[in-house]
Amino acid sequence: MRNAPVSEGTPVGVFVGLATLDVIHRITEPPGPNEKITSTAQFVAAGGPAANAAVTFAALGGRATLVTALGDDPIAAMIRADLTAHGVGIVDAAAGTRRAVPVSAVAVVESTGDRSVISADAVTSEASPPADLGALVAGADVVLVDGHHPRIAGAAVREAAQRGTRVVVDAGRWKPVMADITAFATDVVCSSDFRTPGADSPEATAAALVGGGVRTVVITHGGDPVQWWSGGESGSVPVPVVEVVDTLGAGDAFHGAYSYYSCLDGRGVADRIDRCARVAALRCSVVGPRAWLSKLVGEQIRK
Template sequence: MRTCWFVGLTTLDVVHRAAGRPGRDEKVTASRQDVAAGGPAANAAVTAAALGARAVLVTALGSSPVAQAARADLEACGVEVHDVVAPGEDFPLAVSAVLVDDATGERSVVSADAALAEAPPPTFLRDLPAPDVVLFDGHHPVIAGAAVGHLENRDPRPQVLLDAGRWRPLFAELLPVADVAAVSARFTVPGHDDVVSGTHALGARGVVVTHGGGPVEWSTGGEAGTVAVPPVDARDTLGAGDAFHGALAVELADGATLPVACAAANEVASTRVAHVGPRAWLTEVRAETRAEAPR
């Protein structure tokens, strides 16, 4: 079984689905409510677990009721959760307020992410199973720094995948070690007008650029191209990028080339957006994974 580490943010997402966004000083009634763990690294780990990988999440949770709810959801999804916060200690885990527009499937998010407190460094990395791929999401700099230092001593060194939705200062340190940097079309590299060349210039060997429902760009080893996204009726876009990154990690761990990995990740992300709710889509992914498994 391939093993993927996911290093970064966990939140607790409170997701409301409504007929439209409220205006200023206005309330709307939700037609659906879900509560689930969120965050780029956590969501990517959930995807990897559904795809049959050993998904190891290195994150900051703490012992609060909010953290316990997030952990329970992640473990129910098959994720191995490793908390850098000492047992019994509290940590201000962010609660994300999410609104999904019922008409378009587009999501709006308000969250403190990792800004409420600095997470402590992990002390257990040597005890974790050796990874084939390690994904960083750019949150929790102390955790990321410790993980990067740990990977330098591994032989062979696992592939490093960077989830870079929007620029964060930590990316200046992570891009030089990234085998693949998966960035959004809105990602900007300071001092560079072109996202692909700018991301390469800061050290990433491979670059992937997602454009929502548009073709995914890839660039590596002097070659470049695009991969089409399967057409789908988008009903819920929350976590679609995270699903893409989780699937990309699993494909890279399996040894897929970058364009092949992007194509497979597109399929998974398309499945995500076709289903309402943060977890309903996993049933289809698990069924497909079991059907494709060698007998």
């Protein structure tokens, strides 16, 4: 798969957060207790919210760098190989060390495309920011953080805020670090399940974030319209209807596309969301973690 060409004026994104190795099985139905089943297909690829967002950003034509913590474990080498093959540069805050690298066990049900994921994460990681983080952020048009590797995420959003760089927070679920990083966010892109402390609905969550100074809040609802709040206005954007065969990483694709389109001039919030929704819908319509990327370039959604 070839990424869209990189040229002068290309959006530059720094993605801070989790990288995993995903072992993915397609199954006809979930196994019962103490049952063994045979999958119909198997894939192995790098995963994690920030990593997948970076892959999407690169496939759309951006220059993406992932700041994460991998170390020298053999599994880390597999993650690096996949990300590098898909145009993502890697800054490893754990280089030269041996550490456990998260491996995700993923099952995707063929009839619905729904996925189940079992994985370790990095929300309690003590990895320190790399020495060149400031320089990376200085050269970026957008910085996305997913709340994993909290010390690195906190340093990145502070650097970005000092420079007036757009900060996108991938808010899939509340993590303790969210209170810190959303304070510096320009854009928070949430799933409908995300709740700020004390909020009992997506609307209450959005109100809390906007009240805390976030400029733009976007909330996705799977196949239902995407809600947004920005600059005192609000609205919703419908998502394309597709045959859903694989939802793994669809939210990450939305976040990567949001980061990319936020770098382009003349894109209002609704237009940006419409393009992101088409990217995520395309992801859901193709089996496997990477096959859809060639179709992404072919569809010319980036235009």
